[in-house]
Amino acid sequence: MKTKPIHKIKEIFQSEHIDDKIIEQLRSDSRKGVQRLLAIHDKQKMKEEKLKKELLLKKQFEDQFRLSENDLLAGVDEAGRGPLAGPVVAAAVILPRNFEYLGIDDSKQISEVERNILFKQITENAISYSISIVQAQEIDQLNIFEATKQAMTRALESLDFIPQIALIDAVKLAGLNFPTQSIIKGDEKSLAIASASILAKVTRDKIMEELHKKYPEYNFNKNKGYGTKQHITALKKYGPTVEHRKSFSPVQMTFRKELS
Structure with a gap:
């Protein structure tokens, strides 16, 4: 392995499935270029392991609200309660139990590029999702808190399937024909709520760009x-x-x- 030029070793690191045995062999290669590649690889692996752990914790958190493993669980969140202009946007999402895409978190904690990538992954893989928009005029009529609840309720009612439980980020909703649970800092704890926060944030940002x-x-x-x-x-x-x-x-x- 030591005889390989560094650009060839770089190609090995760029391959989707790199053999752990090759990695261990490369650790004895004292060339600075190889050691830099190993450092980047190790950092990426640590990040991936961290994201896998966070994904598992979010799923375990949600499982406590399911009565059976086949229960449909919806997550709800909003974007735009604080601005002086534009709508408040809410999203509701039902994800499949086997959804394994890494990096889904509170939309404020990830970059715009990452949010757009995750938006595509969520919308393409969700069992159902819905986005509701309440404009400034209605916010003025209702007040921002009531407008937020309206947006969240409409998003839930527009889902293609009725969930067995809906987890909502820090807001209590009433009048729905299924149970709901308000979760403080829900976008940090629940995969579905975090996914909803991304859908709401990306949608609202696009509206503001227009x-x-x-x-x-x-x-x-x-x-x-x-x-x-x-x-x-x-x-x-x-x-x-x-x-x-x-x-x-x-x-x-x-x-x-x-x-x-």
């Missing part, structure tokens, strides 16, 4: 409607749009200023 094209002065593509310094400055200069939540301060203040 709104940026309509209202470029607010930079919705970057701030996603949150009250950044730049957003507040634009709000004071141009006033609120129809996409702004006029019941939210400081939008409320600029809206009243416009009316006076």
